[in-house]
Amino acid sequence: MDRRKIAPIGVFDSGVGGLTVAREIIRQLPNENIIYFGDTARVPYGSKSQDSIIRFSEQIIRFLQTKQVKAIVIACNTASALALDTVQKEFDIPILGVVVPGARAAVEATVNGKVGVAGTDATVRSQMYTKIIQKMNPEITVIEKACPLFVPLVEEGFKEHQVTREIIDYYLKSLKDTEIDTMILGCTHYPLLRSKIRTYMGEKIQIVNPAYETAMDLRDLLEMQGMANDGSAANGVCEFYVSDAAEKFNEFANSVMPFDIMSTRVIQIENY
């Protein structure tokens, strides 16, 4: 038994949003074991500084290493945009973010070379999507738009409320009024508003959810390095950890995930 093959994948996010990425990894790589960590004591990340997001990410990676993970997915656009470069240099373990896969999907999808990005304040301020897309294809125009109220709207269960439509209009009008043909949901919470955003933006715009491409990148990485779990033993197990309020996390997670989550454990992440 190759211990590397059965080792779990570490997946982390500022809170519950990254479950949309975990869900996609489970769908595409059902044999892999997953350790998920949600930093619910310090959520949200989108309004915080790069220094703090790097420090939070370092602590989480050290925690995930105590679980002998074989690779780590930063399932948070803000941490991917602001901390990935730093932690890739610091840690001797493969670490993937969601920004590069999302950017590549948009580059492949756009026909007219005009791409929109909706993200948190911190992600948009970093201009990381623009930098990465234009490295892949300098001809592409990228318009980024911060939508800071989307996360609290999702977390407070306002998905179906009338004001959500108005706040979508408030933030996305300037993107809708451009000629973009492709739009990246650049925050892991936003796929939970996908149908409302789809209705608002219209059928002509392609909506990119980086979760799908991230799971594909992870599969390629595991196969290239001979680390994929072949399903012969100890597979498909998910463990969930948070830094606060496990019960509230379970409740939300059970509305997103394809199975029930009961035994989320709380750890003190600042000790790592």
Place this chain on the structure above:
Amino acid sequence: MDRRKIAPIGVFDSGVGGLTVAREIIRQLPNENIIYFGDTARVPYGSKSQDSIIRFSEQIIRFLQTKQVKAIVIACNTASALALDTVQKEFDIPILGVVVPGARAAVEATVNGKVGVAGTDATVRSQMYTKIIQKMNPEITVIEKACPLFVPLVEEGFKEHQVTREIIDYYLKSLKDTEIDTMILGCTHYPLLRSKIRTYMGEKIQIVNPAYETAMDLRDLLEMQGMANDGSAANGVCEFYVSDAAEKFNEFANSVMPFDIMSTRVIQIENY
């Protein structure tokens, strides 16, 4: 020179909301020196657990003690409701919260014995306003209502936006439809929505902002213990500390405070 008299008052909050309390202390006690701490790395508190809020409060009080404060004001309803009892027992320094002063003001204000409280999820779940008000007067009926989107609306500058009116209606309709004659703004962010809430609730309802009574309680405490700064030396100085993103804090603070704040410093609160 009595060193206790010139020692500063420590004031803390999860972020910028507590500045509405600091502003009131400055107005009523202009001679006092103030050390303000905003926990911007972990804001908001209102959606987090009691365990975390107690741990955060302990760390902040240990930090404030390094500044030789003579008394501490917890300028955050959530921390006052969930952590005050614990930290008062643990620390050998006078600590005031905002819930008791706010409750007392409402008890004095109500004529028909029906009081409403708007607060964060955590504050309302604790039912601390109800417990304290009914200890003061068991005849009073208290109706508490959690309004979790008010904090992000204020922080994202939506005070004047149309959706704010609708979200106020969504949360406060059930309070408006009762016979309350008094309403407590049970979160330090909410005074920043005061005029909108006032318009919505109507002129007949008395709105209580606990900041005013808290500053009065602080004055009484300092006078009783002979610790009030008489203004003869080293007075009226405010220092600001945050756990993240000092610049963003300054920007917000300058719209709330009666003077410009330039030199906010960032500290790593989890090390305390």
